[in-house]
Amino acid sequence: MNKQRKPTKATVVLEKLQDDILTGKLAPEEKLPIEVLKKKYGLSGSPLREALSRLVVNGLVKEEQQCGFCVAPLSLDEFYDIYDIRARIESMALEMAIANGDDAWEADILASWHKFSKYIDPRLNKNVDPKKWDELQKEFLFSLVKACGSPWLLKIRAMLFEQTARYRAVCISAKVHDEKGTIGLLKMDEKLVAAVLARDAQNACQISEEAYRMSVAHTAEELKKRMPEGIKHTESHNERREEKRRKRS
Amino acid sequence: MNKQRKPTKATVVLEKLQDDILTGKLAPEEKLPIEVLKKKYGLSGSPLREALSRLVVNGLVKEEQQCGFCVAPLSLDEFYDIYDIRARIESMALEMAIANGDDAWEADILASWHKFSKYIDPRLNKNVDPKKWDELQKEFLFSLVKACGSPWLLKIRAMLFEQTARYRAVCISAKVHDEKGTIGLLKMDEKLVAAVLARDAQNACQISEEAYRMSVAHTAEELKKRMPEGIKHTESHNERREEKRRKRS
DNA sequence: TATTTGCAAATTGTCGAAAATCCTGTTATT
DNA sequence: AATAACAGGATTTTCGACAATTTGCAAATA
Numbered sequence: 001m002n003k004q005r006k007p008t009k010a011t012v013v014l015e016k017l018q019d020d021i022l023t024g025k026l027a028p029e030e031k032l033p034i035e036v037l038k039k040k041y042g043l044s045g046s047p048l049r050e051a052l053s054r055l056v057v058n059g060l061v062k063e064e065q066q067c068g069f070c071v072a073p074l075s076l077d078e079f080y081d082i083y084d085i086r087a088r089i090e091s092m093a094l095e096m097a098i099a100n101g102d103d104a105w106e107a108d109i110l111a112s113w114h115k116f117s118k119y120i121d122p123r124l125n126k127n128v129d130p131k132k133w134d135e136l137q138k139e140f141l142f143s144l145v146k147a148c149g150s151p152w153l154l155k156i157r158a159m160l161f162e163q164t165a166r167y168r169a170v171c172i173s174a175k176v177h178d179e180k181g182t183i184g185l186l187k188m189d190e191k192l193v194a195a196v197l198a199r200d201a202q203n204a205c206q207i208s209e210e211a212y213r214m215s216v217a218h219t220a221e222e223l224k225k226r227m228p229e230g231i232k233h234t235e236s237h238n239e240r241r242e243e244k245r246r247k248r249s
Numbered sequence: 250m251n252k253q254r255k256p257t258k259a260t261v262v263l264e265k266l267q268d269d270i271l272t273g274k275l276a277p278e279e280k281l282p283i284e285v286l287k288k289k290y291g292l293s294g295s296p297l298r299e300a301l302s303r304l305v306v307n308g309l310v311k312e313e314q315q316c317g318f319c320v321a322p323l324s325l326d327e328f329y330d331i332y333d334i335r336a337r338i339e340s341m342a343l344e345m346a347i348a349n350g351d352d353a354w355e356a357d358i359l360a361s362w363h364k365f366s367k368y369i370d371p372r373l374n375k376n377v378d379p380k381k382w383d384e385l386q387k388e389f390l391f392s393l394v395k396a397c398g399s400p401w402l403l404k405i406r407a408m409l410f411e412q413t414a415r416y417r418a419v420c421i422s423a424k425v426h427d428e429k430g431t432i433g434l435l436k437m438d439e440k441l442v443a444a445v446l447a448r449d450a451q452n453a454c455q456i457s458e459e460a461y462r463m464s465v466a467h468t469a470e471e472l473k474k475r476m477p478e479g480i481k482h483t484e485s486h487n488e489r490r491e492e493k494r495r496k497r498s
Numbered sequence: 499t500a501t502t503t504g505c506a507a508a509t510t511g512t513c514g515a516a517a518a519t520c521c522t523g524t525t526a527t528t
Numbered sequence: 529a530a531t532a533a534c535a536g537g538a539t540t541t542t543c544g545a546c547a548a549t550t551t552g553c554a555a556a557t558a
Contacts, residue, residue: 294542
């Protein structure tokens with residue numbers, strides 16, 4: 001009998017904040033003044049600070065002592081870093097899952113692959129919702145490694161996944177309309193599923209890493225196009241301060 | 250130009266709590282009632298909850314909604330898991346560092362290895378402080394991977410390192426008095442340094458993993474002696490997993 | 499006897515205000 | 529003119545009290 005405990009306001013607002021950051025409603029480098037957030041989310045300072053503190057640890061929020069919180073910045077450097085590490089971790093988990101997985105694991109892969117592939121296939125579905133695309137893909141990728149047997153590896157993986165979501169969000173809509181690219185992705189993932197179910201770890205990892213490489217290249221293109229805006233925002237922020245100082249002197 | 254900001258009480262008490270948990274002053278599963286902590290650390294609830302919230306995210310503290318916080322439990326299951334993942338992550342970082350490291354990196358390895366090895370060698374130093382042993386070893390191991398080039402990998406590694414510290418602490422004093430074991434460790438680490446400086450990644454990783462395996466075996470022995478009965482019941486399962494890991498390499 | 503119900507005590511979670519700290523623009527000093 | 533010292537205002541951080549929730553225990557019920 002699992003006792004259902006009422007979630008605290010802190011955890012509720014944590015999820016809301018996380019979602020707002022991941023979807024870009026709160027922009028990178030944006031300042032997060034408590035006074036504003038209090039009104040926006042309709043609660044007091046304590047649970048807010050609690051939520052923000054948690055987000056600091058997993059890297060979505062940055063804190064400067066005595067100067068409050070802000071959304072963690074985005075950078076190309078970090079983007080390449082996270083994707084690189086994420087691909088390696090994913091391979092590691094994949095290898096372990098292939099060694100450990102049982103029948104239920106295989107069944108789960110087939111099920112989530114079915115749902116994901118049918119949904120995003122432009123030949124079957126013309127109206128894909130980027131949000132749902134992301135959700136289904138997440139479930140599919142998770143099903144592959146779920147059976148790796150290591151809670152900590154899954155925890156680390158989840159953390160990296162969350163981080164990359166922020167970068168993906170920048171250009172997710174672009175992907176939806178790239179019919180040719182989508183079909184390529186489908187074919188590649190299909191090969192991946194086949195390799196995993198055949199318990200061919202080496203091949204599976206190779207395909208997985210290849211998929212990551214393509215994804216990185218694609219996303220980086222979009223990022224370079226759009227990041228200037230994101231960065232300009234913070235730069236202008238800094239420059240405004242600089243300018244003010246210059247004017248006065 | 251680095252402005253020194255005064256640290257908040259929350260961050261101060263965070264470090265104190267972390268230290269108390271890592272050194273075992275706060276026992277695993279021990280309840281952490283705020284009323285008690287308030288008196289113990291001499292401050293109010295808000296910064297305390299903030300610190301505890303952070304510790305929840307990185308896994309040192311467990312929270313149950315509406316029922317407060319407690320020190321995260323220790324279990325053999327988790328012990329094997331963390332060490333396994335940590336060894337793999339360490340190999341990954343080692344490989345990258347060997348590929349990326351420069352002269353300064355090599356120099357740093359030699360320096361910290363010198364300090365560490367001289368200090369723990371029972372033929373040179375009879376009065377070793379376990380705390381300092383741990384500190385020097387930490388610095389030495391960090392120097393090996395520092396040049397891996399990935400901030401995120403280092404962050405993950407640091408997190409796992411912290412976690413294992415708690416398990417090590419249970420039996421750290423035993424290690425200090427095992428003269429033969431210490432000399433064995435020294436020899437092994439010496440070979441590791443040689444392999445790293447020779448940029449022989451494969452060999453280095455092999456030695457590193459071998460060292461972890463020995464460490465796991467040794468620590469597990471001590472843990473089994475000291476841990477309460479209830480926790481041991483999954484032991485056979487864990488050992489099977491260890492077997493699998495051993496065979497693979 | 500075993501299970502459920504209901505109340506009191508204890509503890510957690512939240513609030514609003516007070517204290518501490520930082521930033522900005524002005525004035526004083528060299 | 530450049531630098532340092534200093535208030536005023538804004539923001540962050542902390543406190544102490546209040547509200548909400550759980551837990552323990554005893555009485556009631558089957």
